Amino acid sequence: MHATMDLETPPLPLLPRTPEEGARRIALSFLDQAAAAFPRLQDPADTEALHDYRVALRRLRSCLRAYRPVLGGSPGKKLLRRLRRLAQATGPGRDLEVQMEWLRAQAKHLAASHRAGLTWMVQQLEGQMPAALHQVRDHLEEEFPVLEQGLRQSLSVYRTEVHLDPRAEPPSFGAVTAGILREQVDELAAHLSRIADEDDETEAHEARICGKRLRYLLEPLLEELPAAAPLVKRLKGLQEVLGDLHDAHVLETGLAAATVRAATDRYAGLFVLAIQEAPDPQALRAARRGAVENGLIALGRLNRARRDRLFRKLHEDWLGGRAADFLAELRSVIEP
Missing domain, CATH: 1.20.120 (Four Helix Bundle (Hemerythrin (Met), subunit A))
Structure with missing residues (x-):
């Protein structure tokens, strides 16, 4: 029917x-x-x-x-x-917003000589x-x-x-959701166990997606499952750490590519200046200085420090079996 x-x-x-x-x-x-x-x-x-x-x-x-x-x-x-x-x-639009927000917040941590790199990078993203x-x-x-x-x-x-025979009664939505929940918890546990170090971008990204799916599965049911509220809160904390770690990985790749582009543009300009009949010495010195690249490298160091801090927090709270009790509680929060 x-x-x-x-x-x-x-x-x-x-x-x-x-x-x-x-x-x-x-x-x-x-x-x-x-x-x-x-x-x-x-x-x-x-x-x-x-x-x-x-x-x-x-x-x-x-x-x-x-x-x-x-x-x-x-x-x-x-x-x-x-x-x-x-x-x-x-x-892409949201990712650009997140990157620009973090970059602008780094101005106070940069030497004056490095701010040209920040300005250049933000302009690239704004474009x-x-x-x-x-x-x-x-x-x-x-x-x-x-x-x-x-x-x-x-x-x-x-x-x-419609089953008239009670022995053939199908499972409830709660029972089906409990099974899905257990599968997703096992998937999250597997990805967390495979995160080896700060550079393990793939497994960290997969763990982030698993944690997000678990949150999305439980959040519509919180009125019926009040015991799940603190678990969802902790999942949100995991998602934030892994999300920031993912942003740091993505930005590092972007900064590396940006440094190559900036250096290429600078050397192209330096070539044009240098082959002139009477090159301007001041312009040549400025072109050789590489202020933009130096600023991008300084941003890269700040971003790498952020990445390492986030991984330490992830390791202290979630890796090496530290999340076992939480994951066990999460698996059984819905009684089938």
Whole structure:
């Protein structure tokens, strides 16, 4: 039989409901969050709109991924691809904002002779921002209304079976979620156990994604699972440390590439100056000085120190078996 959900009915409690209904109600709540943030993106003064929209799409994708086995092929692949494109389009703009915020905060830690590198790097990132925001707006204006309509239609109606024999009663949404939770906790534990050192960007990144998925799985259920609140809070702390560590890894790569570009530009200019019939000695000295590269290297040192501090905190709180008790508690927070 087909079931059409009454979206005016209070959504709690979710755990005793069928898996099909519980998953759809949570997915629709995330879609509502994205739809609420969507018009705010047109307001340049709303600095949190992009973040809120991006997080809502991530939560929605994570929900649909986690509950895919009980959603019966709904939403379809075309809608899921559209959702993925929109979520990915929001990434570059937000990443640029995060990098510029950290870089500007380093001005007080730099010698005056190194601030040329900071100015140059921020200008480079600012130059990339219009294209990143344009990409977001283009995708949003064209695709989000279509995506929202398609997802609402797909998620609001589903086919279900009614079992009159109590021995054939299917598992509840809570039981299904408990199984998903255990699988995700095991995945997080595996990635944490494989983080070898400060340079292990891949495993740290995967652990961050696992922690985020666990948060997104539990947060809609906190009213029914008050014992999960401190666990979600600690997961958020893990996500923040791993997120900052990821930002440090990404920025180090960016600073290295920027230093190469700055040096290439400087030597090209130095060549032009040097082959002139009567080179300007002062201009030659300035070109040889490499103030921008020296500033970028100074920023690289500050960023490396940040990376190392973050890894020490990660190691002290989460690695080497230190998270075993927490992970065990997390695995059993939902009684199947």
